[in-house]
Amino acid sequence: MIVWVIAGLLGLATGLRIGWALVNKQSLVSTAMILALGSLGVVAALNWEPLTLLIDTMLRWPNISMGLSQVALIACAAGSAVMITTVASSRTPATAKKLAFIQYGVAAVIAAVSLGIFLAAEQQPEMSPEEYLRRNLSGGGNMLPWLLPLLYVLVALSLVAAAGLRHSNRTRRGRALFVFTIGIVLIVLALAFFLLRAVGTSGLVGVGAAATLLGCAMLIVAAGSLLPSLEDWVGARRELRTIAPLLEELGRRHPDVGIGVRPRGPLVFRVAERMSLISDALFLEATAADGALRPVDSAGAEVMDLDDLVERAELEAPDVAPSEQARAVAAWIWDGREKFPGLAWLRQPARYSDREWILEIARQYRELSTGFSAGD
Structure with a gap:
């Protein structure tokens, strides 16, 4: 046996x-x-x-x-x-x-x-x-x-x-x-x-x-x-719980972002796919919120182009801890698009990857929306 x-x-x-x-x-x-x-x-x-x-x-x-x-x-x-x-x-x-x-x-x-x-x-x-x-x-x-x-x-x-x-x-x-x-x-x-x-x-x-x-x-x-596969599965399940509230809210606001065939591969692939949906939806939210703050011409076109936005975002990078920066972005989503902090606040800190930054925002949003920390 x-x-x-x-x-x-x-x-x-x-x-x-x-x-x-x-x-x-x-x-x-x-x-x-x-x-x-x-x-x-x-x-x-x-x-x-x-x-x-x-x-x-x-x-x-x-x-x-x-x-x-x-x-x-x-x-x-x-x-x-x-x-x-x-x-x-x-x-x-x-x-x-x-x-x-x-x-x-x-x-x-x-x-x-x-x-x-x-x-x-x-x-x-x-x-x-x-x-x-x-x-x-x-x-x-x-x-x-x-x-x-x-x-x-x-x-x-x-x-x-x-x-x-x-x-x-x-x-x-x-x-x-x-x-x-x-x-x-x-x-x-x-x-x-x-x-x-x-x-x-x-x-x-x-x-x-x-x-x-x-x-x-x-x-x-x-x-x-077997240890890497086990840790990947446990970590992916934890990350899915962390991003679920933010994904649900952004999916409700931008249902077209989620159109397509969902991957059926390993769980870590599905986590990455859902994070990409969050990233796309955050981009749409930030673009709309920033556009509402900027002047338009007589035809309704935006005055500032993308290069101007990138330059402004770099000049106005927030000098706060990454967790506070992510908390501000999460609070903006939670409050219903009110008090947009600015494009610079959506740019991840230097020591964060895109994936880690989205996960940090999702972690802060979960605490706001459910009252539970990401480790619960």
Whole structure:
């Protein structure tokens, strides 16, 4: 049951990466993540004894699932290495792609040699994965098929762990990379125990303890891979609640702004689409309010052109805190177009992006209209 929980979480993480790659442009990083997570999920699934027995029976080769586990582990290491080296590299995309193909090529050769050695070795009676490891990863067992893949995976994942720890930070993606890297570190430790046992140092740790550590490492890797999607979903839900009152009011005033097909992609895309509607409606509101304050000629045309408006807005930029500036804009919308503060007040502060500025205005408007703060 625990094995299938691990495999299921890794499968879910793989599916999310595949979905993200289908929605966005395919990249080396997304492909490498899909390969790494999918391969690790295969390793977990192949250690479920009923599936192990089924595959061995179907392929008519005792313990062949262990050989396939080696190949899947090599693929996981190759995908992880390509992912982290591509993220950490400052090289051009063409060069990064060539390096990725080289890494995949090396991994494919090692996987083919490892599987060939496994098939060439003497067949053994059918046994569980744990029993197979206990018998073969010892001085008197058939450890030759395991040395090459274990050494490659240890070297590749050690590089991944070092680079992952170096590039971890407090951002949303940085936290996920840190959790993912912790899982990789535990995988390296578990495989190091297996390698020590294979070369004859069997007293340090048992196969069962190393297998348990490997299972925990897989859970942590899955958690690190799912963390960005979970945080994106929770954050998007919170932002939707924040912008809902302002969006409803501006949508009532400017129903034509919302005409069109709503996106059906990830929740973060829908949040971005609704923020763009708010931005358009705020522009229409500000244009109408500013036009009412400016003189017109005999034909009713506005005297000032757009360049004049931009210049005036820059000269009259408010010298207040961003929250106070957003509060003034929100109060203007809440009061029903009365007391227009001026175009300059709608320009976001220097340290705010367009998205952050709209979210701040929506947060202030929600407090005015509902009496609840954005965090409630």
